[in-house]
Amino acid sequence: IITDYDMPGMNGYEFAQAARAIRRDLPILLISGLAASRPSLSAGTSVFVECLTKPLQPDQLKRAVRSAISPQTG
Numbered sequence: 001i002i003t004d005y006d007m008p009g010m011n012g013y014e015f016a017q018a019a020r021a022i023r024r025d026l027p028i029l030l031i032s033g034l035a036a037s038r039p040s041l042s043a044g045t046s047v048f049v050e051c052l053t054k055p056l057q058p059d060q061l062k063r064a065v066r067s068a069i070s071p072q073t074g
Helices: 012-022 039-043 058-069
Strands: 002-004 029-032 050-053
Touching (some): 002 012, 012 029, 050 058
16 A cells, blocks of 8 residues: 555544555555655654655656565575
């Protein structure tokens, strides 16, 4: 899943928690234009595979998606 932080009805962290309640192994990438220092965002980083800040370069997104769907080693 790729989600934004700011959404109507719930934020990206709340959405990620709900998705993880259904499927714990689901990789979730967060994209936000907000500063990473925002408490609710930094507190939720363990729910996300990666937190990316806007504006994104295409290669940043490509690397993050590839990393999220690649089998984990170790």
